[in-house]
Amino acid sequence: MQALICIAPLGKPKRNELTCLKNDVLEKFWRDLGAWNRYAAILFYGVKTAFAVYKQCAGYLMEKQPSYSGKTLIRAFVAVSVPNPAAEILKDYVNSLKKLGNLRWVTNANFHMTLRFIGEQTPECIAAIRQALTHIEFSPFEIELSYAGAFPNMSRPRALWLSGRQGMQNLKLLAENVNKHIDATGLSQDGRAFKPHLTLARSDGTPLTNTLTKALENAPRVHWLCDTIHLIRSVLTPHGAQYSPIQSYRLEPVNNS
Secondary structure, three states, X not given: OHHHHHHOOOOOOOHHHHOOOOHHHHHHHHHHHHHHXXXXXXXXXXXXXXXXXXXXXXXXXXXXXXXXXOEEOEEEEEEEEOOOOHHHHHHHHHHHHHOOOOOEEOOHHHOEEEEEEEEEEOHHHHHHHHHHHHHOOOOOEEEEEOEEEEEOOOOOOOEEEEEOOOOHHHHHHHHHHHHHHHHOOOOOOOOXXXXXXXXXXXXXXXXXXXXXXXXXXXXXXXXXXXXXXXXXXEEEEOOEEEEEEEEEEEOOOOOOO
């Protein structure tokens, strides 16, 4: 139960106080506990109270989905996904890392390399982007990930990632192509420089253990043919973001002659 006290941002609320917290505070409390400490919370508060907290958080997140003029906004991004067998290699690698650090690890269903984060937009805006991306012209290319890193740095990591050398320049050019077509719909970019990477985990900036750092230094080589990009919807839940494809776009060889 000591872990519950350390991680929960509110300390350890009493049982009768827990469900009286404001929804946004309660949702942060439940999310910050992490999976293992949710089990501790169930033991401490009891199944009935813990389940009530979960339902309240889930309901609040659904209500919290952004809206504009009565319309539910769609949170979306454009990305390259990771097919098998590359995804299986990443899955095995992440599973080996989970034992070495209590971070928020990305599930194998969510492995991707973001080309453009679109954010929360109206259905009409997403429809325009969906149509604009049909005009992408870019030849398939090979990607190989071969080393790990962190944002902002390995000393105080907020995100752990994999990147590489093969295919990175093509990813930058593909992102520019995607941006050109999305910008044409009237949606401006956020101005951040594009850094091709695949996120492995997110953290609060706590320094990594020596064993985890060593494991990251020995990242496997992961390669695949990038021949498809995806427009993906992201829905926030108490267990993290859930992704679902809106539309996929095949990359076909381009004749530059």
